Amino acid sequence: xxKPIRWNTFLRDMLVIQLGFLLYGLAIALxxxxxxxxxxxxxxxIALADILGIKIGTMTIFMGFLVLILALxxxxxxxxxxxxxxxxxxxxxNLFLDHITTPAGNLMFQIGMFLLGVLVQGxxxxxxxxxxxxxxxxxxxxxxxxxxxxxxxxxxxxxxxxIVVVIGWFLGGPAxxxxxxFALLIGPAVQWAFKLFRVKPxxxxxxxxQILIA
Numbered sequence: 001x002x003k004p005i006r007w008n009t010f011l012r013d014m015l016v017i018q019l020g021f022l023l024y025g026l027a028i029a030l031x032x033x034x035x036x037x038x039x040x041x042x043x044x045x046i047a048l049a050d051i052l053g054i055k056i057g058t059m060t061i062f063m064g065f066l067v068l069i070l071a072l073x074x075x076x077x078x079x080x081x082x083x084x085x086x087x088x089x090x091x092x093x094n095l096f097l098d099h100i101t102t103p104a105g106n107l108m109f110q111i112g113m114f115l116l117g118v119l120v121q122g123x124x125x126x127x128x129x130x131x132x133x134x135x136x137x138x139x140x141x142x143x144x145x146x147x148x149x150x151x152x153x154x155x156x157x158x159x160x161x162x163i164v165v166v167i168g169w170f171l172g173g174p175a176x177x178x179x180x181x182f183a184l185l186i187g188p189a190v191q192w193a194f195k196l197f198r199v200k201p202x203x204x205x206x207x208x209x210q211i212l213i214a
Contacts, residue, residue: 037176
């Protein structure tokens with residue numbers, strides 16, 4: 001259930017994975033500030049953050065631990081990178097939200113911010129999964145569904161996103177047209193990034209994620 005730590009490449013892996021987390025936080029902030037409807041997980045997390053009276057980044061940490069428990073129950077392998085994901089993305093998100101503003105009155109710029117956020121999130125996902133230190137909790141759940149059902153990564157991710165946004169919407173989260181677009185686009189973005197960086201979600205023999213870097 002736990003991926004071994006590769007101490008000979010640990011420093012390099014830590015730098016690469018933090019780059020992925022930084023990009024992930026940036027991607028979420030771009031989508032939020034585009035103000036067209038947040039990403040699917042953010043619909044739920046913002047709703048819960050409002051209910052609990054806490055910051056969005058803090059709520060992403062709490063949600064990360066809850067999703068990790070579910071992924072572990074489905075016997076997905078996790079590692080130190082999974083924990084690093086939970087603890088790192090929330091602070092990056094809060095930092096970028098403090099410095100990125102919504103381009104009021106410029107719809108085309110808002111759409112551009114949104115699409116850039118989706119693209120960056122797909123790339124960030126491939127970067128940190130490729131480190132082989134354990135996928136983030138939400139992506140661990142995606143990979144567990146992919147492994148257990150045999151559906152594509154795109155279908156696994158898309159199905160999870162739809163379920164999450166429905167729950168978040170019922171709780172009063174900020175769903176919008178952008179949320180629907182995110183649910184439809186994030187799966188292809190992740191799958192494209194996997195192909196770009198040659199990431200294989202699971203090896204045939206033991207099914208951990210891997211990346212081959214030229």
